[in-house]
Amino acid sequence: MEECKVYREQLSLYIDGMLTQQESLVLEKHIKECKDCREELDLLREMVENCQSLEEMEPPEHLYPMIASSLRRSGKRTAVNNIRKKWLKPGLVSVAAMLLVAVAVKGIMPNIQKQLATQDMAAPAAEAPAADTYSIAENREFSFKMAEETGRAGMAGAGISDKDMSMEGADMPADGGTFSVAQAPAGPGEQLIAAQHERKIIKNAEMSIEVEDFNRQFDAVQRMAEEAGGYVESSRSYVRKHAVAEGDREFMEGNAVIRIPNIEFGGCIERISSLGKVTNRSTYGNDITLQYMDTETRLKSKQVQQQRLIEILSKAERVEDILNIENELNRVRTEIESYGTQLRGWDNLVQYSTINVFMTEVEPKDTQVSVLKMDNLWDRMKRGFIRTTNALMDMVEVIIVGVGYALPVAILIGAVYLGWLKFRRNKTE
Amino acid sequence: MSAELELVERSKGGDLAAFEELVVMHQKKIYNLGYRMMGSEEDACDMTQEAFLKAFKSIRKFNGKSSFGTWVYRIAVNVCIDELRKRKKVKLYPVVHNDNPEGDGSKLIADTEDLPEERIERQETRKQVQRAINRLSEEHRVIIILRDIQGRSYQEIANILGLNIGTVKSRISRARQSLKEELIKQGELKFQDNVKTV
Numbered sequence: 001m002e003e004c005k006v007y008r009e010q011l012s013l014y015i016d017g018m019l020t021q022q023e024s025l026v027l028e029k030h031i032k033e034c035k036d037c038r039e040e041l042d043l044l045r046e047m048v049e050n051c052q053s054l055e056e057m058e059p060p061e062h063l064y065p066m067i068a069s070s071l072r073r074s075g076k077r078t079a080v081n082n083i084r085k086k087w088l089k090p091g092l093v094s095v096a097a098m099l100l101v102a103v104a105v106k107g108i109m110p111n112i113q114k115q116l117a118t119q120d121m122a123a124p125a126a127e128a129p130a131a132d133t134y135s136i137a138e139n140r141e142f143s144f145k146m147a148e149e150t151g152r153a154g155m156a157g158a159g160i161s162d163k164d165m166s167m168e169g170a171d172m173p174a175d176g177g178t179f180s181v182a183q184a185p186a187g188p189g190e191q192l193i194a195a196q197h198e199r200k201i202i203k204n205a206e207m208s209i210e211v212e213d214f215n216r217q218f219d220a221v222q223r224m225a226e227e228a229g230g231y232v233e234s235s236r237s238y239v240r241k242h243a244v245a246e247g248d249r250e251f252m253e254g255n256a257v258i259r260i261p262n263i264e265f266g267g268c269i270e271r272i273s274s275l276g277k278v279t280n281r282s283t284y285g286n287d288i289t290l291q292y293m294d295t296e297t298r299l300k301s302k303q304v305q306q307q308r309l310i311e312i313l314s315k316a317e318r319v320e321d322i323l324n325i326e327n328e329l330n331r332v333r334t335e336i337e338s339y340g341t342q343l344r345g346w347d348n349l350v351q352y353s354t355i356n357v358f359m360t361e362v363e364p365k366d367t368q369v370s371v372l373k374m375d376n377l378w379d380r381m382k383r384g385f386i387r388t389t390n391a392l393m394d395m396v397e398v399i400i401v402g403v404g405y406a407l408p409v410a411i412l413i414g415a416v417y418l419g420w421l422k423f424r425r426n427k428t429e
Numbered sequence: 430m431s432a433e434l435e436l437v438e439r440s441k442g443g444d445l446a447a448f449e450e451l452v453v454m455h456q457k458k459i460y461n462l463g464y465r466m467m468g469s470e471e472d473a474c475d476m477t478q479e480a481f482l483k484a485f486k487s488i489r490k491f492n493g494k495s496s497f498g499t500w501v502y503r504i505a506v507n508v509c510i511d512e513l514r515k516r517k518k519v520k521l522y523p524v525v526h527n528d529n530p531e532g533d534g535s536k537l538i539a540d541t542e543d544l545p546e547e548r549i550e551r552q553e554t555r556k557q558v559q560r561a562i563n564r565l566s567e568e569h570r571v572i573i574i575l576r577d578i579q580g581r582s583y584q585e586i587a588n589i590l591g592l593n594i595g596t597v598k599s600r601i602s603r604a605r606q607s608l609k610e611e612l613i614k615q616g617e618l619k620f621q622d623n624v625k626t627v
Contacts, residue, residue, distance in 0.1 A: 012602035016576075018583060047609060050558045051577035053551065059460035059477070060470060067452055067478045071445060071485055 003030075004037055011041050015048060090414060090421075097413040098406035200346060202286040203265050203353035211276035214252035214361035221256050221272060221357050228268055230260030230352060240360070251361040258355050265353040272357060280358075292346055299339040306332045437497050440488050448488070452481050455498055458579070459505045465574040466509040468563045476512060480505035495588050502589045510567045561611035569604035576601050 007030050013019050014027055031038050211217040214237075222232050237254030260268050273281070309329045316322045433454070439447035459480055463473035484491075484501050491500050562570055575581045575589065587597045 009602055012605050013598060016583070016601070018598065043609065044605060047558075047605065047612065048577050050554050051562075051573060051608075052580065054465070054555055054558060054578050056457065056461050056579075057464060059457055060474065063456060063460060063474050063477060064453065066474060067456065067481050068449055070478050070482055071448065071452075074482055074486065 004034060007031075007034070007037050008040060011037070011044055015041070015045055090417060093417050094410045094414050097410045098403065101406035101409045102402045199287065200289045200292040200350050202288060202349045203262065203283065204285070205265070205269055205281070205283040205353070205355045206358075207269070207272055207278060207282075207355065208280035208358040208360070209272065209276045209278050210360050210362045212362060214254065214359065217275045218252075218254050218256065218359055220275060221258065221359070224268060224271055225258035225260055228260045228264040230258055230264065233257040233259050233354070237359075251363075252359075253361065254359045256357045256359070258357065259352040260355065262351050262353055265355075268353075268355060272355065276359075277362075279360075288346055288350070292343065295339050295342055295346075299336060299343065302332050302336045302339065306336060433497055434493065437488070437491060437493070440485070441491075448485050451497060451501075455501055456481070458498070459501060461579070462502065462505050462574060463509060465559070465562065465578055466506075466513070466567075466570060468559070472512075476505065476509050479512075480508045483508065499585065499588050503591065506571055506589060510571070513567050557612065557615055561608055561615060564611050565604065565607055568600070569607050572597075572600050572604040573608055577605075 007027055010019060010023065010027050014024060019027065031041060218235075218237055222235060225232050235254065235256040237252055240251045240253040258268075269281070269283070306329065309325055309332060313322065313325045313329065316325055433451070436447045436451050440451065456477060460473050460477045463476035463480075464470065467473055467476055480501065484504050487504075491497065495503075562573055565573065571590070572586065575586045576583075581589070583594055583597050583601070586592075586601075587594050590597070592600070
């Protein structure tokens with residue numbers, strides 16, 4: 001029966017005619033001899049015949065309408081899906097690519113952005129006198145130089161005087177104020193003398209302040225100088241144009257240099273600070289004690305020399321001698337006068353401190369309830385409309401230009417993506 | 430065939446009418462597969478609908494390497510097998526139809542000239558065969574339906590099921606063996622005595 005097992009497995013193929021000619025012949029020979037296998041074959045044949053007799057049936061009438069309606073229902077969805085599948089992903093990819101490129105372009109070429117920004121800002125910038133920025137720059141440079149000098153002086157070994165000075169400076173409202181010793185050939189002895197002397201310090205302050213009512217506060221500063229017994233050295237005010245966001249009001253800006261008596265310095269700074277919001281305040285002093293003392297000493301010696309010359313003159317008898325002495329006396333007097341002038345100038349500088357005030361007008365904020373301003377409401381509305389429209393146009397322009405920048409890269413990325421899609425589809429099929 | 434391909438192309442473009450023509454062309458075969466697989470008219474309709482729906486949704490994936498009929502058939506086979514497995518899990522199965530496994534039997538006898546006795550006997554045999562088929566595993570059931578009921582060639586079957594021809598050969602052989610055993614169990618095979626000796 002063992003050999004029958006092999007033949008049994010072939011029976012199925014045999015009735016389907018799937019055996020090779022030789023296999024069939026061998027099998028047929030075996031079937032003739034083996035009754036069991038013959039019966040098995042008949043059994044299979046009958047079974048298959050029975051199966052074949054299960055005839056194909058007509059589908060029920062309602063099948064097709066059922067399928068059709070379900071297709072119609074899904075068809076709409078499928079159509080949408082197809083569009084989505086076909087375009088959504090590549091669309092998203094290219095949009096993302098464009099954004100990426102736009103960002104990259106912005107990063108690489110900030111000029112574009114700048115150009116657009118300056119278009120808006122160019123006009124006001126041109127109108128506003130550039131002088132104020134220059135003066136700030138100069139002042140910065142100036143104070144920087146002073147700081148440098150201070151450093152050098154400190155390194156030269158003026159330890160004590162430096163300490164003393166900073167202690168004296170402490171009573172001034174000093175925000176980053178620097179105290180400079182302009183020429184400090186300071187030997188220890190002289191420093192001691194200097195310490196005993198009354199200090200000669202030229203005080204300066206620079207303040208930037210934001211106010212809500214420019215005209216009133218700017219006047220107040222100037223009045224303050226006069227009230228304190230000082231004077232206004234210079235003053236300048238001008239209209240500052242603002243960006244769209246700050247509204248339609250015109251804002252003022254100004255710069256005043258006032259000189260006030262030394263003793264009023266601290267108080268004055270406090271009073272100016274109270275006018276508005278201080279955005280920057282710096283004070284620095286220029287210590288001229290040593291030069292002052294030198295000059296004073298020289299003046300005294302010259303005075304002594306003058307005294308002596310007068311004495312010699314009274315004793316002189318020869319005309320030639322008298323003329324010589326008078327010449328010398330003249331020279332000494334001139335020197336005495338020049339020293340005196342220098343000392344008086346210094347006295348003035350030391351007695352009067354300089355305060356440089358930069359004042360900017362800003363929009364009033366939470367300090368008062370704003371009232372609806374009815375004047376030229378229509379005008380302002382029109383201006384606002386035009387501004388917004390222009391800004392919108394600018395934006396559209398930027399976007400269009402940006403698309404131009406992004407397009408080549410987007411096309412490239414899109415092509416690569418489509419290629420990848422195709423490759424993947426081929427692979428899955 | 431080229432007409433069919435044209436319809437397929439139109440369907441890919443979302444033309445529903447074209448696809449409906451394809452449905453008309455193939456629904457009978459699919460329905461019969463469903464009927465033999467599931468064993469009831471109602472389930473057969475559901476499976477046919479489901480298969481065509483799936484085919485329509487994924488028509489873009491059809492690449493024309495096989496005929497559209499084979500492709501849809503493959504989808505239908507998978508739909509049926511999935512459904513049968515699902516039912517097995519939730520124990521909705523078995524679907525054994527003792528009353529009338531062939532649905533509308535009147536259609537079958539319309540053209541036969543058999544004697545009434547013989548006719549009844551034959552009908553009885555068919556009933557038993559269908560019942561035995563319903564007891565087979567999904568794998569064997571598909572193969573019996575494709576080969577012995579629908580009479581498809583080995584190559585066609587290989588294409589539909591995505592198998593190579595060798596596997597198809599051995600699977601047909603084994604499916605017939607298990608069908609035979611089912612029939613013996615039911616005591617419906619004519620040569621019972623002989624069979625026992627095997």
